[in-house]
Amino acid sequence: MGREAYLNRIVLGRSAFEAPLRDDEGDFILGGQARLYDDRSYEQQWDERGHPHNPESERRARKFRQAQNEVLQACGVIVRKDAAKNERRRQGELPRSTQLADVEEENNTGFLFKGVDRINGIICSWWLHDLRKRLMVSWN
Secondary structure, eight states: OTTHHHHHHHHHOOOTTSOOOBOTTSOBOOOTTSSOSSOTTOOOEEOTTSOEEOHHHHHHHHHHHHHHHHHHHHHTSOOOHHHHHHHHHHHHHSOHHHHHHHHHHHHHHHHHHHHHHHHHHHHHHHHHHHHHHHHHHHHO
16 A cells, blocks of 8 residues: 555656655756647746746637637627626616616517517418418318
8 A cells, every 4th residue: 555656656757736756956858749740949947846837828819719708708708797787876866776687678679579579370370270280180
């Protein structure tokens, strides 16, 4: 049992969560993967804790997340915090009677659309149901 950690380290390599190895002088021990194969001038950068660090990659990832959030906001999937705060603040400034009137108007509009949809559904599918009934009677 005492050798299990040692064997795991040999088989799986160093964990990404443990501190990297240092030599006697205190420099980090770089493995064979520390440099990219296609760019011989590239050298891996390390942060103060000794973990790999690439500021350009982090900058691009941040820019990519901002672009994703802008697309999601344009599609209406998310609402930014500042916009939501402004909307709540704006609604809080309205008198209670105006807020209740807005909610009542939304409900009435919803009921109207539901009724129109149901009537359109009946009218548009009436001929199809009638044709189906005639076909069923003629086959029997």
